[in-house]
Amino acid sequence: MPVGNDLILVSQREGVGVITINNPPVNALSPGVADGITAAVKGLQADISIQAIVLIGGGKTFIAGADIKEFGKITSGQKRDLNPLRNMLAALEDCAKPVVAAIHGTAFGGGLETALACHYRVAAPSAQVGQPEVKLGLIPGAGGTQRLPRLAGVAKAAEMCAGGQPIGAAEALQFGIVDQVITGDLLAGAVSFAREVSASGQLPRKTRDLECKFGDAAAIAKVRQDVESKSRGLIAPGKAIEAVEAATKLPFNEGCAKERQLFEECLFSNQSKALIHVFFSERAVSKIPGLPKDTPLIPIRRAAVVGAGTMGGGIAMNYANAGIPVLLKEADQAALDRGLATITKNYASTVKKGKLTQQQMDQRLALIQPTLTYDRFREADIVAEAVFEGMALKKQVFTELDSVTRPDAILASNTSTLDIDEIASVTSRPQQVIGHHYFSPANIMRLLEIVRGKASSDAVIATSMALAKTLGKIGVLVGNCRGFVGNRMFGPYQREAQFLLEEGARVEQIDAALVDFGMAMGPLAVGDLAGLDVSWRIRQEYKHLHPAGWRETLAADRLCELGRFGQKTGAGWYQYPAGSRSGVSDPAVEAIIADSARAAGIQRRTITPEEIVERTIYVLVNEGANILAEGFALRASDIDIVYTSGYGFPAWRGGPMWYADTVGLKTVYEKVREFERQHGPWWTPAPLLAELAAAGKTFADFDQERTAAK
Numbered sequence: 001m002p003v004g005n006d007l008i009l010v011s012q013r014e015g016v017g018v019i020t021i022n023n024p025p026v027n028a029l030s031p032g033v034a035d036g037i038t039a040a041v042k043g044l045q046a047d048i049s050i051q052a053i054v055l056i057g058g059g060k061t062f063i064a065g066a067d068i069k070e071f072g073k074i075t076s077g078q079k080r081d082l083n084p085l086r087n088m089l090a091a092l093e094d095c096a097k098p099v100v101a102a103i104h105g106t107a108f109g110g111g112l113e114t115a116l117a118c119h120y121r122v123a124a125p126s127a128q129v130g131q132p133e134v135k136l137g138l139i140p141g142a143g144g145t146q147r148l149p150r151l152a153g154v155a156k157a158a159e160m161c162a163g164g165q166p167i168g169a170a171e172a173l174q175f176g177i178v179d180q181v182i183t184g185d186l187l188a189g190a191v192s193f194a195r196e197v198s199a200s201g202q203l204p205r206k207t208r209d210l211e212c213k214f215g216d217a218a219a220i221a222k223v224r225q226d227v228e229s230k231s232r233g234l235i236a237p238g239k240a241i242e243a244v245e246a247a248t249k250l251p252f253n254e255g256c257a258k259e260r261q262l263f264e265e266c267l268f269s270n271q272s273k274a275l276i277h278v279f280f281s282e283r284a285v286s287k288i289p290g291l292p293k294d295t296p297l298i299p300i301r302r303a304a305v306v307g308a309g310t311m312g313g314g315i316a317m318n319y320a321n322a323g324i325p326v327l328l329k330e331a332d333q334a335a336l337d338r339g340l341a342t343i344t345k346n347y348a349s350t351v352k353k354g355k356l357t358q359q360q361m362d363q364r365l366a367l368i369q370p371t372l373t374y375d376r377f378r379e380a381d382i383v384a385e386a387v388f389e390g391m392a393l394k395k396q397v398f399t400e401l402d403s404v405t406r407p408d409a410i411l412a413s414n415t416s417t418l419d420i421d422e423i424a425s426v427t428s429r430p431q432q433v434i435g436h437h438y439f440s441p442a443n444i445m446r447l448l449e450i451v452r453g454k455a456s457s458d459a460v461i462a463t464s465m466a467l468a469k470t471l472g473k474i475g476v477l478v479g480n481c482r483g484f485v486g487n488r489m490f491g492p493y494q495r496e497a498q499f500l501l502e503e504g505a506r507v508e509q510i511d512a513a514l515v516d517f518g519m520a521m522g523p524l525a526v527g528d529l530a531g532l533d534v535s536w537r538i539r540q541e542y543k544h545l546h547p548a549g550w551r552e553t554l555a556a557d558r559l560c561e562l563g564r565f566g567q568k569t570g571a572g573w574y575q576y577p578a579g580s581r582s583g584v585s586d587p588a589v590e591a592i593i594a595d596s597a598r599a600a601g602i603q604r605r606t607i608t609p610e611e612i613v614e615r616t617i618y619v620l621v622n623e624g625a626n627i628l629a630e631g632f633a634l635r636a637s638d639i640d641i642v643y644t645s646g647y648g649f650p651a652w653r654g655g656p657m658w659y660a661d662t663v664g665l666k667t668v669y670e671k672v673r674e675f676e677r678q679h680g681p682w683w684t685p686a687p688l689l690a691e692l693a694a695a696g697k698t699f700a701d702f703d704q705e706r707t708a709a710k
Contacts, residue, residue, distance in 0.1 A: 008036030009058070010044065016191045016198075017044035017053045026064035027057045029110045034088040037114075041091045041099070052098040052194035055118060056187055061105025062127070063114055068136065068276060075268055085110060085142045089117035098197045098204045102190035103127045103178065108166065113140060116147040119204040121178040122193050123169040124186045129177060130166030134236045136279060137272030137652060141263035143208075145243035146255040150210040151176045154244055155219035161240040162227045208252040220245070233518045234652055236266045270662050274654030277700075278644055281637035281655070285476045286465055289634065289710045295462040298410060300324060300470070304380035306397055308339025308370075311414055312386035314442025317343055318471045320367040321443070327380060329371050336370050343368065346443065374404040382410040382467070384436055389537065391418055395426045402427040410460055412436035413451075416487050417538055420453040420480045430455035434464055437484060438473075439646045440530060447646030448473040449484050474645045479632030482542065486642045488627060489656075492619045492682070494535065497523040498553040499679070500615060502597045505607035507573050508585055513609040514616060520648025523616065524573040527556075528566030528583060532573075536560040551680065554596035559589070614671055621660040622672050625686035628657075628702070635706070636699035661698040669693035 182189030435451025468475025511522020574583025640655020
């Protein structure tokens with residue numbers, strides 16, 4: 001029977017009351033759930049026929065966490081605090097009858113805090129528990145940092161709260177977080193366990209009353225060191241450790257007050273707001289205006305990849321990782337052997353790290369079938385082209401694919417800049433052609449830009465979006481313009497970094513400024529990693545489109561003319577001794593930059609880190625505003641996801657468009673105008689940026705208005 005609402009169901013088994021959470025799909029602690037559990041506990045406590053209580057989740061999971069939308073209501077003033085959740089936890093812990101949490105699926109965040117407030121916990125063997133709040137820039141806010149160390153010890157609690165990684169049932173049992181792992185029927189086992197603890201006559205064991213010892217100081221120090229190395233720039237992990245340590249120094253209620261203070265500091269920070277923005281934006285990218293939800297998907301049972309180089313090999317690994325057999329074609333045996341050797345090496349490295357078993361590696365390698373011909377390409381439901389970035393070669397390959405594949409097969413190009421419609425024009429079925437732009441290394445990077453051509457069918461688009469999820473990617477639908485979204489913005493970003501060099505900045509200074517800002521790598525180090533020749537060829541291909549007086553990146557071109565393509569040649573902006581991936585400064589590069597500046601008539605000067613950040617980040621924002629206004633990105637938040645998942649932009653800054661909103665678009669616009677006066681027409685402000693700045697609006701406002709209009 002429901003209690004107050006249909007989110008909570010109450011029944012009984014053999015004198016044990018059973019509270020079932022009925023809030024699919026993940027039983028989030030949405031409004032009404034906590035109040036419903038509180039009412040159910042009080043009702044069962046008053047029922048003399050009930051000896052104990054089991055709390056269990058309906059469906060596939062226990063409680064996957066809090067309703068994240070509720071955090072936004074608190075920061076916007078619509079809601080005051082987490083009191084309903086905290087009241088529920090108090091009701092569970094204060095209950096005079098034993099309360100057993102029965103965990104299956106996941107008990108994350110508020111879900112684990114709920115389980116910790118119960119007197120006992122049992123779990124299915126496949127269950128996972130964790131405190132992942134740091135991934136949203138938060139810490140546990142309902143006693144998690146105070147109860148967890150009382151069960152698991154301070155070091156483990158600090159690791160879980162500051163690192164955010166879940167643990168399985170066996171490990172949870174080892175650390176005392178759960179009392180028993182139940183094989184077979186979880187509810188029956190939980191009821192039996194509840195009857196046993198009730199029959200023992202012992203008072204319910206309250207987690208908050210357990211002694212909390214500091215434990216191994218060295219272990220805590222190691223956790224802090226590990227967290228600091230993995231969470232550069234983030235404030236929440238450090239505050240999580242501080243809150244856990246408070247459990248060793250303060251009585252429970254005072255520790256909870258300290259936790260609440262630290263939680264609110266995180267909640268109202270720009271970092272948490274940005275990470276929550278990214279969380280929701282990653283889910284919004286799958287919503288395509290005008291694409292019917294019932295669009296039929298094309299079954300993808302077999303795939304093929306043309307090109308076994310770095311990108312082609314990584315794409316083949318994606319399919320194999322998803323359990324999809326894939327043909328991998330190359331033009332000659334030597335190239336094919338090199339590609340397979342690289343794939344094998346990549347898998348072996350994963351095995352060595354313990355993230356894959358040898359058996360799993362062997363199974364995945366068996367799914368990758370090498371070939372030098374198109375003989376079996378009619379078996380493929382999708383073909384990914386990953387050959388050299390040149391229009392003539394792309395057209396040749398697509399002409400061949402058009403004749404050797406089934407008419408209903410999807411033909412996807414991994415081009416990073418070229419016109420999808422022009423590529424599709426050489427086929428008899430442009431409706432089956434689409435761009436699948438992976439990011440290097442393709443088997444690791446999460447982003448997949450899905451480039452819609454003018455003829456790409458709804459089925460091909462919908463299938464591509466679904467396939468991205470199957471492959472473990474975040475698929476973002478973008479329009480067909482030069483460079484699409486990511487690289488169209490990345491070009492100006494790299495350009496400004498190179499101009500700053502010629503104007504007086506040092507290579508290491510530019511990269512350090514952007515890394516300090518939060519980028520995973522500096523722009524010049526990224527260039528060396530990707531290969532400077534890639535951008536060089538793109539610049540040459542489109543050079544004829546530059547207007548008169550266009551400023552060229554002389555130093556970058558000069559490096560490529562000397563064969564300095566980056567890591568793969570042992571020298572680029574940096575030197576890479578003996579095949580090292582860690583670059584060191586090279587005096588020869590500084591001389592090349594100085595010569596280029598003289599040739600361009602540039603008077604070199606002192607460049608500050610602030611100018612480096614403003615010019616490189618604001619040029620991203622300005623170009624992003626143009627892309628948004630022209631309709632090549634559906635939402636500003638889509639641009640943010642492209643950059644946080646594909647270009648190393650710090651998620652805790654929300655992406656370039658969100659970051660601009662936090663700075664203030666009026667401030668950004670005025671800086672862009674200043675750079676236009678100083679540096680020329682390539683800094684012309686985007687009309688949309690000017691419009692929003694004048695109106696006092698944000699890119700988030702633009703997204704809301706565009707969504708409402710559609």
